[in-house]
Structures are given as C-alpha cells and as structure tokens.
Amino acid sequence: MSKYSRFWEFGRKIICVGRNFRAHAKELGNEVPDDPIIFLKPSTAYVREPNKIRLPPNTNELHHEVELGLVIGKNGSNITEENAMEHVAGYCVALDMTDRDKQTALKKKGLPWSLAKSFDTSCPVGDFLPKEMIRNPEDVRLWLKVNDVMKQDGQTDCMIFSPSKLISFVSGYFTLEEGDLILTGTPSGVGPVSAGDRIEAGVNELSSIKFLIE
C-alpha cells in the first residue's frame, strides 16, 4: 500500500487551476488566460464516499466540475518543467464544487472566490491512483454524469497548461509539499446540481466516484 493512499489525511494544500480548458473558459464567457489562474481550498474541503456533498450557505447554483488531481509525493520549489513529474506520486479524480452564483457576484466586485470554491465538502476525491496507473496524464479522459446523464466528457490533451507546466509555475510561488493536491481545471459541460442529485465521475475507466448532494 502506498503512503499516499489516504493523501487527504495529510491535511495539506489543495491548489486549484482555473480556466485551463479553452471550451470551459468559453462556455462561461471568459478569456483564455496567459498564465495559470490559481486559487486554494483548505483541507476541510475534502469529502470521501459515503459522505455527501453539502450545499454551501445561501446557494442558488451549485456547479459540478470534474478534474484530474495530481498528488504530490516530493517537496520542492522552483521545479523545472523537465523535473516536474518526479514530484508526482499519483493521481485521483476530484470535483471542484463551485457556488457559481456567488462566484459571479464576487467576480463582479473584484473579490476573491474563496466562499464560492472553498466551503466544506467542495473537494470530493476518489481513490489514490499510483503514478504507474496513468502513463500519460496528458491523455486522460475526464467524465461526469448527473443522475446517469453524461454532462462532462473531456480529454486532458485539451489543457492549456500541461501538468508539468502547472507544477513548475505553482512551485515558483508555493513550496509543494508531500500530500498536496493540484486540481488541474475542468473541461466544458459544467452545470447545476440540487439536493438529492447523484454525481458519478471518473478518470478513464480506472477510478470512479459516486456522491449524493445533501
């Protein structure tokens, strides 16, 4: 068993990348970024099956976003793109649950997104997938169904910034630590979920998660 098999218990940083897929930036009417857009979630955002995703306070529009998670296995800062993958212990399927209404209101005021992105249970994660299980993180299918209907179905080769580029960029600002998780951005097809809905999501056919909205 890998020491990272319960990486969420390390209690480390969850570093998230936004607008990393052109089609998703476009569906929300955003410009494609010149540099990665980065935000953070606290470790209290983690949720694991069979626990449920809770609606944040005063939400009108909770959105699903399926993402590939990179689990960091080696500390480092100022990591080069060439050495980046040496810092990855493995992968997971993850959701970046987003209070879209709140995010839109905060964006309009030029305020941080934390309340919209970082609430308790905003980061459901699947099982740890050791690095050997995904030969090429730039060739992974990310999919998500709500109540058995496919809503997101994208390939990581459509990322604007590759996993290596993201690790290199982020590690110039934050020292990456063992147990950190990097969420690499969502493909298009994000949309609302309500109490009672069932989300199922996965990376390839390797790992899937099922979460109910409470």
Ligand SMILES: O=C(O)/C=C/C(=O)CC(=O)C(=O)O
């Ligand atoms: O700028 C927006 O309106 C929304 C951006 C996001 O929510 C970014 C992501 O979290 C993502 O692209 O995965």
Ligand SMILES: [Mg+2]
């Ligand atoms: Mg996201």
